[in-house]
Amino acid sequence: MSSFVSVVLLVLLLTLIGSGALLFVTLKYYWGERGKPPATGEERRRQHEEELKLRARQIEHALQNPPRPRDPSFWNNRKVR
CATH class of the missing domain: 1.20.5 (Single alpha-helices involved in coiled-coils or other helix-helix interfaces)
Structure with a gap:
């Protein structure tokens, strides 16, 4: 060969x-x-709705609890209170 x-x-x-x-x-x-097997039809729609509800809750939480800004001083790395 x-x-x-x-x-x-x-x-x-x-x-x-x-x-x-x-x-x-x-x-x-x-x-x-x-x-x-992978989700189909109604199950996929239900999962999508649950995802949207979770995202809405996350956005609402983020709006109610905004991140605290840092001190403008470069060397001070602690968060402002």
Whole structure:
């Protein structure tokens, strides 16, 4: 067998191994220990609404509790009270 053919076979073998590993990891992630496929339709909408409520609470908290500014002096690294 020539070296060119052996290189081509090696590349094909490594490609198949890599594709198999990717397929295995993908299937294990989506249908493995988590136990269910990705969210669909109504479940995704519900998750999105919960996310929006959480973001609204975070924004409200940030507006009620703004960060304290630093002292303009470069060497004083403590927060102003």
